[in-house]
Amino acid sequence: MDRMRSHIMVCGGTGCTSPESEVLIDALKSELEKVDYEKEVNVIRTGCFGLCDQGHVVKMYPDNIHYVNVKKEDARDIVNEHIVKGRPVSRLMYVAPEEKKNENKKDQTGFSKKQYRIALRNCGLIDPDDIYDYIAFRGYEGLARVLEEKTPSEVTEIVKQAGLRGRGGGGFPTGMKWKFTLRSPGNEKYIICNADEGDPGAFMDRSILEGDPHSVIEAMAIGGYATGANTGIVYIRAEYPLAIKRLQKAITQARELGLLGKNIFNSQFDFDIEVKLGAGAFVCGEETALIQSVEGSRGEPMKKPPFPSESGYLGKPTTVNNVETLANIPSIILNGADWFSGIGTESSKGTKVFALAGNVKNVGLVEVPMGTTLREIIFDIGGGIRGDKEFKAVQTGGPSGGVITSADLDTPIDYESLKKIGSIMGSGGMIVMDEDTCMVNISKFFLEFTQDESCGKCTPCRVGTKRMHEILDKITKGQGSEEDLDLLEELAPMIKDSALCGLGQTAPNPVLSTLHYYRNEYEDHVIHKRCTANACEAWNKYYIDPGKCIGCSLCAKACPVHCIAGAAKEIHVVDSAKCISCGICFRACKFDAVIKPMER
């Protein structure tokens, strides 16, 4: 049996001038044949190394040496020197550029990777069903150290010094929250983990609970000790069955080892966790509504103050922390406040997980240090726009946020900078849109979501979002007027100023920001009666050219909704009320008689 002793991995990403990489692969192969090594050394093509500005990147396996700017002329040296003589070719070796941003990046060896994982550190690395896997990666050491070495107020101080802020979207300093609860009088306190992830497109909390449930359990125990709570509650949406199952299994395992329960680590500290299932309402992500729901009432927000840290669950002092926020805690305890505050920007420390979605090549979950730019996230990590189309905008903060245009792509991300450009951090959904996206349609989509999710307690949100959605719906149907735009602009600040909770206060954001950056598109819809992106239903119906149709009926047979009428050898007609704009008739027609909506 042949055994490969070594591999030469050549980057085959589209960024690496892909036609050329074939030439390089051929050159390497022929050099290997010359020295009779073709059976021992394999040349393979891999995905992008994320160093696209450095030309051809070649990695030697298992030596783990990277060569950059490799040309086909270099193939000989790589084979003769590295493979035959075992001497790395130093002139081609990758030298990491001086790290500018922060101290922390210096200890990243080899590659200057854009991502740095704290909250996701164990996701994809450990078996979530095995507590010993978590313990192997320093699991529960933070809890042990806190219980053996620190007082509750020291723990809150570490978290405050670290500069950790709420990752659910609000950005409130976690250490302060803990301090408030600790200071509130009373023996009975609670810590609640908010796992009611409702932002469309965001799934980092689910991934953490599915991939590393113990990190959240450990953090809740640490938070319980720091704030004086003996009971933790995980409020999780019932739509996450796998996360619930793994979390419950993890809680059971932690109890078996005495890491939850009475007298943890012989410290007299008792702590246990129960899981409460939510029915999945967006508003229950708001902490007061969440507490209502945990108590068994309708999930409706309450006015603040009193804050939950004074009077929360059952009227007792309660801390509510998001999953991702908690997942950072064990690392902060183990590595110290200075380590954490060394990552990120002036006002926002640490990292943030983003769910990268939409028209981007590498859809996925990314965790980057605060201060990373949107361009780095979308183009370097995300690989750019799918289908090599033009980038148009990115929506952060989901239905509570706004769009960011290419002009602001180089903004370093933190809580403040995103606010400045008209969006918010939110829980980390990041929806990338290409040139074919209609901005009116997008804001209609988000308004449809918020008006649906409005709990109905306060009028501005219940009625206001409904009216906004109606106006947007009218515009996308081609029945809008210029006055409608004025109406939207009048209504939006009114809702923002008068709604009771965050849901209503942020609901108009997508409309305001798209109106600000893409007013011309709104005007196209209401004045010129057209949708350049071809997305709005008033203008996106297919049409059959009577001059070209020969009545072959191929289109009618292909149509999935049977909206094309016409007998054989007669001219066919599309019923635009039924047409779903799928384009199947266009592809079925052999006579170019079906006309795309935009070409009419």
Next chain:
Amino acid sequence: MQINSLDQLIKIREGAMKKVNLRESGEDAESITELMVGMATCGIAAGAQEALDALLDEIEQQALENIRVVKVGCIGYCHSEPLVQVNMPGGEPIIYGNVDAERAKEIIQRHVMKKELLDNAILNKTFNKA
């Protein structure tokens, strides 16, 4: 068993670490090959269960020993799910993307048995961790 002190926790950890060192460094005391399958909701939806079943079948067919398959959470590369990471002693871990049953078999037959990496399927790890 109850863990009652930090010292006891650290002792337990030392035992557990033998099992996981392979995943990050390729160093291993037991010379066991490990296959990690991304089995969060996203991975399962993309067909990770089929990949996992195919891996287990092939291991049985080939009567391989000293190999273990581990279910892990989301690795983050949703664009290329299902994902399988191969950790073999003496080499850096390799992550494969878009692993269907066919490719899963190939991973066993070529990578695990012949130490031959598969073309066009390798993803590069693009992150560091705390």
